[in-house]
Amino acid sequence: MKLRVCFHDKCFDGACSAAVFSRFYRERLNSGVEFHYTGMTHKASKPFEDGTFDGDENAIVDFKYSSSPALTWWFDHHQSAFLTPQDADNFRQDHSGKKFYDPTYKSCTKFVATIASEKFGFDAKPLAELIQWADIIDGAQFASAEVAVGLAEPAMKLGLVIEAAPDPYLVPKLIPNLAVLPLREIIELPLVKTYFGPLLERHRRSIDILRERIDFRDGVIYFDVSDLDLEGYNKFVPYYLYPDALYSVGVSASPARAKISVGSNPWKEIPADVNLAALCEKYGGGGHAKVAAISLGPGDVVRTRQVAKEITTLLRH
Ligand SMILES: [Mn+2]
Numbered sequence: 001m002k003l004r005v006c007f008h009d010k011c012f013d014g015a016c017s018a019a020v021f022s023r024f025y026r027e028r029l030n031s032g033v034e035f036h037y038t039g040m041t042h043k044a045s046k047p048f049e050d051g052t053f054d055g056d057e058n059a060i061v062d063f064k065y066s067s068s069p070a071l072t073w074w075f076d077h078h079q080s081a082f083l084t085p086q087d088a089d090n091f092r093q094d095h096s097g098k099k100f101y102d103p104t105y106k107s108c109t110k111f112v113a114t115i116a117s118e119k120f121g122f123d124a125k126p127l128a129e130l131i132q133w134a135d136i137i138d139g140a141q142f143a144s145a146e147v148a149v150g151l152a153e154p155a156m157k158l159g160l161v162i163e164a165a166p167d168p169y170l171v172p173k174l175i176p177n178l179a180v181l182p183l184r185e186i187i188e189l190p191l192v193k194t195y196f197g198p199l200l201e202r203h204r205r206s207i208d209i210l211r212e213r214i215d216f217r218d219g220v221i222y223f224d225v226s227d228l229d230l231e232g233y234n235k236f237v238p239y240y241l242y243p244d245a246l247y248s249v250g251v252s253a254s255p256a257r258a259k260i261s262v263g264s265n266p267w268k269e270i271p272a273d274v275n276l277a278a279l280c281e282k283y284g285g286g287g288h289a290k291v292a293a294i295s296l297g298p299g300d301v302v303r304t305r306q307v308a309k310e311i312t313t314l315l316r317h
Contacts, residue, residue, distance in 0.1 A: 004055030008062040009039025012159040013138035016109040017061035019178035024116040037172035062108035077105040079277040080286020106139025140266035148236035154183040164232035165195040218316040221248035239265045258304040263291040
């Protein structure tokens with residue numbers, strides 16, 4: 001039996017969600033299952049290419065809903081979970097008991113673990129460390145910006161590799177390990193170690209670059225690194241450099257897309273009526289209330305800068 005698991009790619013929570021779901025599936029539903037993993041990226045065009053759901057069963061974790069009849073399992077906690085109102089209707093009419101949505105969860109990993117335990121008798125205790133760190137990282141629940149940027153803990157080192165390693169097959173290879181090994185052993189795996197040294201160097205360099213490029217005014221950070229290979233930079237660096245900032249708006253680019261990242265400072269009180277997911281949805285993006293993004297085509301850098309400046313101006317007033 002072949003199970004296709006689509007997960008939010010280059011995201012610590014996405015990888016951990018896939019790991020928890022896989023262990024749950026193997027232990028409680030079918031021990032002979034063959035797992036196949038696909039990393040999903042937010043793009044300007046449709047995220048689910050034809051033929052994505054090619055398993056006997058198909059799952060999506062920590063990523064947008066699909067109304068495809070081939071989709072068997074779905075878990076998400078993003079505020080912007082549905083591409084269209086029709087998709088939201090389709091989800092509401094689903095009575096399979098295998099599709100779950102709760103935007104109040106800080107991480108999808110904890111959401112999967114909770115549902116699997118409560119509804120399917122899964123023992124999530126052996127994965128407690130993984131679940132706790134996914135909740136800290138995806139929920140930005142660090143004690144300080146120094147901790148978030150310092151990368152002292154194994155989970156933070158692994159997060160850097162998951163978010164920034166150039167190998168598109170790295171995370172699919174990591175997921176089976178995440179489901180069984182403690183984090184301190186995962187960071188010793190050759191496939192992680194190969195990337196960690198150079199990525200740590202890049203992380204340190206990115207702090208210097210952002211220090212040079214950030215335009216901080218009226219509580220809002222703006223920066224543009226779309227001319228550099230910096231997608232996957234640590235999103236807490238702006239607040240580490242400017243602790244008084246409330247918001248940050250960053251433009252970055254990769255061969256697949258141009259991206260505007262819009263975030264709020266997790267160590268500051270943000271007005272309750274500000275919802276960055278709703279703001280980004282107006283431009284075709286989405287995410288969570290406190291951190292969201294917009295993806296445009298790789299050639300759309302001019303338009304990307306325009307939108308980023310518009311949002312910056314809006315937040316500065
Ligand atoms: Mn998540």
